[in-house]
Structure formats: C-alpha cells, structure tokens
Amino acid sequence: MRELFLLRSIRMPNSTAGEKFQLLVDLMARLRSPNGCPWDREQTFDTIKPYLLEETYEVMNSIDARNWPELAGELGDLLLQPVFFSQMAAEQNLFRIDDALDAINEKLIRRHPHVFGDETARTGRDVLKRWNEIKAEEKRARGESERTLLESVPRSLPALVEAQQITSRAAQVGFDWENAGQVLDKLREELAEFDHARSHGSHEEMEDELGDLLFVLVNLARFVKVDPEQALRKTNAKFRRRFGYVEQKLADRGRTTRESSIEEMESLWQESKP
DSSP: OHHHHHHHHHTOTTOOHHHHHHHHHHHHHHHTSTTSOHHHHHOOHHHHHHHHHHHHHHHHHHHHTTOHHHHHHHHHHHHHHHHHHHHHHHHTTSOOHHHHHHHHHHHHHHTOHHHHSSOOOOSHHHHHHHHHHHHHHHHHHTTOOOOOTTTTSOTTSOHHHHHHHHHHHHHHTTOSOSSHHHHHHHHHHHHHHHHHHHHHSOHHHHHHHHHHHHHHHHHHHHHTTOOHHHHHHHHHHHHHHHHHHHHHHHHHTTOOGGGSOHHHHHHHHHHHOO
C-alpha cells in the first residue's frame, strides 16, 4: 500500500518540480537508512563513480537517437547520481544537496552579469571570455594560487575530449591557427609524416605520428564547430547499423560473415546505405 501511495504521489499533476525533487532526496535518504536497501547502503563515493559516467553516456545515446521519452527517463537516472553523492556526503557531515544547489545557482547568477547585472554581451564568445575572467577572479578571492592554463583540464578525460579542451584553452590566449584551411594543411603534413613512419619508422614512431594526426583532427573539428566525440559516436552508430544489416542479410542466405567473401559483404554494405 505504501508503495502504491508513493507512486501515485509522484504523478500528482499539481506537484511542483521542487516538490518532486524533494521526494527524490527523501527516497534516497530512505534507501540509505538502516532499514533501507542493503545495496544502496553498501555504496561509497568510489563505487558510485562509474554509474555517473555510464548514465551520462546513456543520456547522450538518447539524444543521438532523438528518443525524447527515453531521454526523460535517462535524465532522471542521471539526476539520481548527484542526489546519491550528496546523501553520502550528508551522512559524513561534509555537505548537503542544498549546498550543491546553492553553489550552482549562485555561480549561474555571478557568471552571467549580462543577464542578471548591468554588463552586456553580444556574442557567445563575449560570454565565454567574461565567464573565464570571473572564474579567475573567484579563484583569487578564495586565495587559490594561479595554475597554468592547461592544469585545470582533468587528465582523466577521454583523450578526444581532453584534446578539445586543451586546444580550446590555448586558443583563448591566441595560440591557434587562423583558419580551418591552415589546419587542413597541417593535417596533410601530419598524414605524410604518419605514412613515412608506417613505411620506415618504428612502432613507437608510428604511434607518435598517429597521435599527432588525431590531435590535428580534433583541432579541425573545433574550427568547424563539430564535437569530435559526438561525431565519432555517430559514426560508430552508423557502422553498427550497416554492419548489422550485412550480418542479417547473410543470415537470411544461411551464412555467416566468416563464410562470406569480402566482395559479397562490401556489396551488402553498399546496399545498406540510404
């Protein structure tokens, strides 16, 4: 009966977003209580970390698929993660979810003086420049020592994302190409160097040149305003879809990919394209 009451209360049409968020906070506290869920009680900051990343990628998958009902559910799963972390922090008297909400609300107001204050900003570039200036001012106010430009970019990021972040930071101080054409010229140069390393160099040299090639590709994506991580994810999804078509058509013929020629598979691959 209590479960039914809770489920009905979630769907109350007059409930505000704030009330529903508070219910999530209360549910998490209940799950972590002595009489709650054994699995939830066993979790720590470190054991929950992988779920944060997993849920983030599931949100991204829903966006890529333009599956909006699914996205709503995945965003709920993602929203659970900060509530879970904050509940564990509250149990150790570190901070509460209220502190996290205060922090982001204050940051949004403080870093948008063109919206909530008297300043003006005409372009997104103006906004980003002022955002970083305010961020630096906040660090100085906290007495934090100045870090190097790239030190604040986490090394734990996926390599494509890290490359995008560090080159964007360097570009903010003028260390950059002038246009995409120059990046394409650099790409051709790196491709030639990789080809030479492949033919005449060691495995380490080839690895080094391939890294340079990928790095320039990330910069090209930045210049044409394409997220390289998302671009690659979409290409991966396209490959999965087309290769799945090849496998299915071969299965309809009573064969597997191992039993088929590259010519037959290539023909089906071309057939899979719209």
